[in-house]
Amino acid sequence: MLRLCEAAGLDGADSAAYARTVLTALGPVAERPLDLPPPDDSFLSDDHTPVEFSLSFVPNAEPTLRVLLEPGCGAGSLAENGRTGLRVVREMARRWGFSTRRLDELEDLFFPPDPRGPLALWCALELLPGGVPRVKVYLNPAASGQERSADTVREALHRLGHRQAFTALPEGDRHLFFALDLGDWEEPRVKVYLAHADLSAAEAAGLSRVDGGTGQAEIAGFFRTTAGHDRGPGTDTVSDHPRLDRRPVQSCHAFTETTTGSPSGFTLYIPVRDYAPHDGEALDRAVAVLRRYGVDPAPLVRSLSAVTSRRPQDGVGLIAYLGLAHQQGRPPRVTAYISSEAYEVRPPLVVPSPRTEAAVGHGAPGPS
Numbered sequence: 001m002l003r004l005c006e007a008a009g010l011d012g013a014d015s016a017a018y019a020r021t022v023l024t025a026l027g028p029v030a031e032r033p034l035d036l037p038p039p040d041d042s043f044l045s046d047d048h049t050p051v052e053f054s055l056s057f058v059p060n061a062e063p064t065l066r067v068l069l070e071p072g073c074g075a076g077s078l079a080e081n082g083r084t085g086l087r088v089v090r091e092m093a094r095r096w097g098f099s100t101r102r103l104d105e106l107e108d109l110f111f112p113p114d115p116r117g118p119l120a121l122w123c124a125l126e127l128l129p130g131g132v133p134r135v136k137v138y139l140n141p142a143a144s145g146q147e148r149s150a151d152t153v154r155e156a157l158h159r160l161g162h163r164q165a166f167t168a169l170p171e172g173d174r175h176l177f178f179a180l181d182l183g184d185w186e187e188p189r190v191k192v193y194l195a196h197a198d199l200s201a202a203e204a205a206g207l208s209r210v211d212g213g214t215g216q217a218e219i220a221g222f223f224r225t226t227a228g229h230d231r232g233p234g235t236d237t238v239s240d241h242p243r244l245d246r247r248p249v250q251s252c253h254a255f256t257e258t259t260t261g262s263p264s265g266f267t268l269y270i271p272v273r274d275y276a277p278h279d280g281e282a283l284d285r286a287v288a289v290l291r292r293y294g295v296d297p298a299p300l301v302r303s304l305s306a307v308t309s310r311r312p313q314d315g316v317g318l319i320a321y322l323g324l325a326h327q328q329g330r331p332p333r334v335t336a337y338i339s340s341e342a343y344e345v346r347p348p349l350v351v352p353s354p355r356t357e358a359a360v361g362h363g364a365p366g367p368s
Helices: 002-007 012-031 078-096 146-159 201-205 216-227 279-292 298-307 354-360
Strands: 051-057 064-069 121-127 134-139 174-182 190-196 249-255 265-270 319-327 333-339
Touching: 002 012, 002 064, 002 298, 012 064, 012 078, 012 121, 051 298, 078 121, 078 134, 146 174, 146 190, 201 216, 216 265, 216 279, 216 319, 249 319, 279 298, 279 319, 279 333, 298 333
Parallel strands: none
Antiparallel strands: 051 064, 051 333, 064 121, 121 134, 134 174, 174 190, 190 249, 249 265, 265 319, 319 333
């Protein structure tokens, strides 16, 4: 993490403070020797490391480093995991002087006595100069059962004043996360994440519900480049392409105002690790996307070296997702999600070419 902070342009004092914050938030798990197996089957990463990093890029600026962590990792139960997560977030609120009111209003929805699902609470820290991060929490819509996840999301939006927001969401295969910005945000967001299985570029292009937002061709172009479906010049129009039929694509719909019910932000996330043979190819695709948006890719390249000494070609999963975000009134943002690989490096994949997939149909699902 210290090396990543340096790659993102943070000074030594801020880097050390943020490292201590993460160690404190993880609690006893931070002291667990890595020659032991993961403390539990954390859903946060492929190898169950309870930490994931990401770098967010916009033109003409240093990247913003973010760390996603599971404070309750290693708890004896999912209920205890959630209680630990809530305690850690409230300790952060006292330390940095922000309110948890919106989270408190939803506690009964997302933290039932006998919770279900793959997670209870994740916390993301956006690491800014000055040593005080922006804080986000991610909650599980299926805490009371997958069959009730849509009702849980609808009720959570309603409680927070977004009474028309649920009907603005596109169709998805399941509700993945319900997220809140806490603390010092210019426009605090409520975000709903959806999973989309077996998706094509044309279908991805139609997921955004942002008024006057990004064009469908831009979304489809990002989809094809990240998925490895580019066919050279002249492919920036929405057309049919092979589907991503292994790990689902994710979409995020951000709400900041409660009057219209329309989202103000949209993000598309491609799980590049399941559609590239190795991280060398995933990095090439990330570089192509960054250059398309006028961003210097050098900090991303340096960041991979900060995380691991292995060659990108020797594994897959170091770059887990690539995301393209559009928020009204702001430039497009590209985010690369970087795995810690503390416990395991996934070997390179054998990934059919787009031409082969188009010819033979859907392949077997990859790891999830």
